[in-house]
Amino acid sequence: MKCQNCGSPPKIKCAKTSAILCAKCFLDWFEEDVHNTIQKTLIFNKGEKIAIGVSGGKDSTVLAHILYNLNKRHDYGLELVLLCIDEGIKGYRDDSIREVRKNEEDLGLPLTILSYKDIYGWTMDEIVAKIGKKNNCTFCGVFRRQALDRGAMKSGCVKLVTGHNADDIAETVLMNVLRGDIARLQRCANAITGSEGSLPRVKPLKYSYEKDIVMYAHHKKLNYFCTECIYAPNSYRSHARTYIKDLERERPQCILDLIYSAESLSLKEDVSLPNLTYCEKCGYISSQTMCKACLLLYGLENNDLTMGTTRKSLSILKNASGTKVSNDQKCGGDCSCEKAAVDF
């Protein structure tokens, strides 16, 4: 067998295309594939300041390196900065932050680290000590989403880039189908998400397969942290992930097809979307009078250990604000393991 591109001894089978390539041709192909996504989806404009959300994991590490290289090679004209959120999870995030710092050194990009403790007054370790492991992913996802937004805005960035890959998005599509969440289903596969008032979030790896990302990191010898969050439960997402991995073994194209299916959807006119306003407490964009993070903090501070369940949140929100609330005030966020299939 030979590399299909240059005839050298082959090393890698691309998960996305099934092509057999040598390491060099694979690395070139992978970078150009991400470049094509960026070109096709028009996610950047020249001169923009962009925050890259870096957790120290493989996806965001690969994302930071590729964006850095493509920005120079193709003259995107972007000003790139790194943004890391420290959730306060000992034995997990403190270790991954060490990898983030290595990326900072390797790339020479400015890094900002913001902590839940500073923003919300609580670490995830403290939250879990209080509420247990059952709903902790809801807190983490909601808090991280806001923290990333706040961090990026504070640094003067106009967009936030995340390392969500094709597998992540296919899982989210499937979860939204299974939950019948049509509004999220329609937008969860977009390359740019985010509504008025919150920063646009972009996903340049949305068509990149997880297996190819791992191969890229391996052959580029990138440092990354690869331990699952110690608080991640047996979540709904992990079932979707297992199911898609099984399907992928039979037919690798299924990951892209799930994404294409969601991209092709359009909402019927009678599907109503929430109106956006600003949180009365903290001023963050919200579809209710109190944003999700303030609602969760309210529950924590008032010793309501059942907070995070939709019904309970709804009743607390009603009591706290005296206003009418809709079913949109569900748990949500960007944590990969939490039960809701949120758009990011």
Ligand SMILES: Nc1ncnc2c1ncn2[C@@H]1O[C@H](COP(=O)(O)OP(=O)(O)OP(=O)(O)O)[C@@H](O)[C@H]1O
């Ligand atoms: N603590 C964090 N700080 C900054 N960005 C984060 C953080 N956690 C997640 N993100 C962003 O959200 C994306 C998806 O989150 P996910 O939970 O899948 O990350 P991960 O599995 O910890 O790491 P990675 O996606 O980098 O492999 C990440 O690629 C990253 O861009």
